[in-house]
Amino acid sequence: MKIGVLVLSDRASSGEYEDISGKAIIQTMDEYISTPKSYDYRVIPDDRDKIEKELIDMSENCSLILTTGGTGPAPRDVTPEATQSVCEKMLPGFGELMRQKSLRYAPTAILSRQTAGIRGKTLIINLPGKPKSIKECLSAVFEAVPYCLDLIGAPYIETNADIIKAYRPAK
Amino acid sequence: MKIGVLVLSDRASSGEYEDISGKAIIQTMDEYISTPKSYDYRVIPDDRDKIEKELIDMSENCSLILTTGGTGPAPRDVTPEATQSVCEKMLPGFGELMRQKSLRYAPTAILSRQTAGIRGKTLIINLPGKPKSIKECLSAVFEAVPYCLDLIGAPYIETNADIIKAYRPAK
Amino acid sequence: MKIGVLVLSDRASSGEYEDISGKAIIQTMDEYISTPKSYDYRVIPDDRDKIEKELIDMSENCSLILTTGGTGPAPRDVTPEATQSVCEKMLPGFGELMRQKSLRYAPTAILSRQTAGIRGKTLIINLPGKPKSIKECLSAVFEAVPYCLDLIGAPYIETNADIIKAYRPAK
Numbered sequence: 001m002k003i004g005v006l007v008l009s010d011r012a013s014s015g016e017y018e019d020i021s022g023k024a025i026i027q028t029m030d031e032y033i034s035t036p037k038s039y040d041y042r043v044i045p046d047d048r049d050k051i052e053k054e055l056i057d058m059s060e061n062c063s064l065i066l067t068t069g070g071t072g073p074a075p076r077d078v079t080p081e082a083t084q085s086v087c088e089k090m091l092p093g094f095g096e097l098m099r100q101k102s103l104r105y106a107p108t109a110i111l112s113r114q115t116a117g118i119r120g121k122t123l124i125i126n127l128p129g130k131p132k133s134i135k136e137c138l139s140a141v142f143e144a145v146p147y148c149l150d151l152i153g154a155p156y157i158e159t160n161a162d163i164i165k166a167y168r169p170a171k
Numbered sequence: 172m173k174i175g176v177l178v179l180s181d182r183a184s185s186g187e188y189e190d191i192s193g194k195a196i197i198q199t200m201d202e203y204i205s206t207p208k209s210y211d212y213r214v215i216p217d218d219r220d221k222i223e224k225e226l227i228d229m230s231e232n233c234s235l236i237l238t239t240g241g242t243g244p245a246p247r248d249v250t251p252e253a254t255q256s257v258c259e260k261m262l263p264g265f266g267e268l269m270r271q272k273s274l275r276y277a278p279t280a281i282l283s284r285q286t287a288g289i290r291g292k293t294l295i296i297n298l299p300g301k302p303k304s305i306k307e308c309l310s311a312v313f314e315a316v317p318y319c320l321d322l323i324g325a326p327y328i329e330t331n332a333d334i335i336k337a338y339r340p341a342k
Numbered sequence: 343m344k345i346g347v348l349v350l351s352d353r354a355s356s357g358e359y360e361d362i363s364g365k366a367i368i369q370t371m372d373e374y375i376s377t378p379k380s381y382d383y384r385v386i387p388d389d390r391d392k393i394e395k396e397l398i399d400m401s402e403n404c405s406l407i408l409t410t411g412g413t414g415p416a417p418r419d420v421t422p423e424a425t426q427s428v429c430e431k432m433l434p435g436f437g438e439l440m441r442q443k444s445l446r447y448a449p450t451a452i453l454s455r456q457t458a459g460i461r462g463k464t465l466i467i468n469l470p471g472k473p474k475s476i477k478e479c480l481s482a483v484f485e486a487v488p489y490c491l492d493l494i495g496a497p498y499i500e501t502n503a504d505i506i507k508a509y510r511p512a513k
Contacts, residue, residue: 073433073460074493081431089252091244092263092434093270093281099435107485107509110435111493118244143278151245151282167278260423262415263434264441264452289415314449322416322453338449 001036001155003029004062004122006054007043008070008079009129019043021068024131028138029066035158046070051082059086059122063154064145066138069129071114079126080113087117087124091148094125094141101140102133116141121153143167172207172326174200175233175293177225178214179241179250180300190214192239195302199309200237203335206328217241222253230257230293234325235316237309240300242285250297251284258288258295262319265296265312272311273304287312292324314338343378343497345371346404346464348396349385350411350421351471361385363410366473370480371408374506377499388412393424401428401464405496406487408480411471413456421468422455429459429466433490436467436483443482444475458483463495485509 007013007022026039040062044050046069058065070079084090094116102109114126114137123145127134146157146166159166178184178193197210211233215221217240229236241250255261265287273280285297285308294316298305317328317337330337349355349364368381382404386392388411400407412421426432436458444451456468456479465487469476488499488508501508 072493073431073465073490075495077431089244089248089284091282091284092266093283095434096267096270096438097274097281099438103439106511108489108511110439110483110486111433111490112435113431113433123244141281144281147279148244148282151243153246169277169279260415260419260455262453262455263437264454267438267441268445268452294415312452315452318450319415319453322414324417340448340450 001064001157002038002040002062004058004065005039005041006051006058006065006067007041008046008051008067009043010045010076013043013045021127021129021131021134024134025066025068025127025138028135032138032142032159032164033157034160035156037157046076046078048078048082051079052086055082055086055119055124059119059124063122063149065122065124066127067124068127068134071112071126071128073111073113077113080115083115083117083124083126087119089118091116091118097140098137101136102128105133105136118152123148123152123154139164172235172328173209173211173233175229175236176210176212177222177229177236177238178212179217179222179238180214181216181247184214184216191302192300192305195305196237196239196298196309199306203309203313203330204328205331208328217247217249219249219253222250223257226253226257226290226295230290230295234293234320236293236295237298238295239298239305242283242297242299244282244284248284251286254286254288254295254297258290260289262287262289268311269308272307273299276304276307289323294319294323294325310335343406343499344380344382344404346400346407347381347383348393348400348407348409349383350388350393350409351385352387352418355385355387363469363471363473363476366476367408367410367469367480370477374480374484374501375499376502379499388418388420390420390424393421394428397424397428397461397466401461401466405464405491407464407466408469409466410469410476413454413468413470415453415455419455422457425457425459425466425468429461431460433458433460439482440479443478444470447475447478460494465490465494465496481506
């Protein structure tokens, strides 16, 4: 299975600083997923048209796309809008649960607009920009990801059950 | 009051198996509501145009429509989209609370996209497809349903208070 | 900083009774915010076009607009729709958290459709109509408001930390 990691950051894409958020996602996926996987890792600026174009392109080959950055209320934060416009259906439960978990650490979690959606056979999940929050959010929702991939016709994946346990309901 | 029960299932509508979800809804409504009621019960496939047509048709006579099925992330799951397109206003609190309650039982509750909305004098609520989850979700939200019906100009209903207590705020 | 207080009420705007909700908002802001502020206070009927017009007009001068009323399921309740149509981006976390807090007091909290969004350099937050619920909702979300204003380019504000503590994450 190919996992898309899309870093949205004006500064990281211009080389002003090195991306650490996308790398934190890859590290977490390496820990979580036990079945074979490869990555399509890209760093681009917070430009809505570019984000949509990359999401469309990556969804050709990736079964799961994890974005980081661009989910706040600032003018340049447009990741959720770009995600929504390339998806056929949205999964509001992801954003609700990620905000709920992040609220344990910071009341500003309500400013995060992250969401998730389905484009064809690809699940797209918006993650926050900060490495610490990325792991909080992934651990909140990832148990449901393998079954979601099953339902949309993506490859079957397994997790390292001692770290995170994939949940698949009994038929 | 007439209650619409709309079962969305390719397999139940083709006769491949017998619907039990719609029947579970009727049984629960019989237990919950003490005032006179009748049902308009229909079983149709997961086809967005058909769902919209049935919702529009049922809302002519039904004050409350409960759907079951078609709320997941799979390609054939289109109930929330159909519901949204026939409603003038959406009530996101229903989906939020139903997912929150279902999360106690399964982390895959975040995959459920169910929602609720108002079409004229009709309240439409999406319920999940599994009988067990239907009852969990109805018990989570039903206390607020009688007052919601009051506000939209639907008939006044009462509940069996020993099972579920209708909540109407003091003026 | 100028704060817009927009009261949506057919009856208060016609003089049938005196507004107390908008006044409760002003009183709460006086308690919460320690930096200089002034108010733009308006009372208008539940008319979607009028609400949009006022929100657009007030956002010229106000960095924060707090609405009260019109968030329920009744036919005349159109504040969330008006808010959404004048905002470039929505912040679903506000509505989620306000409903969650209100659920502690009344199961009918799920009927509230209140939300928040950004129009240019203005944060717009829908509050419920009842004075008691207004304070519940403001106390639930206000810790995140000063940082949100920072992010959208609005003036810097400080709060009375003994009443409510503004949260600004470390860089």
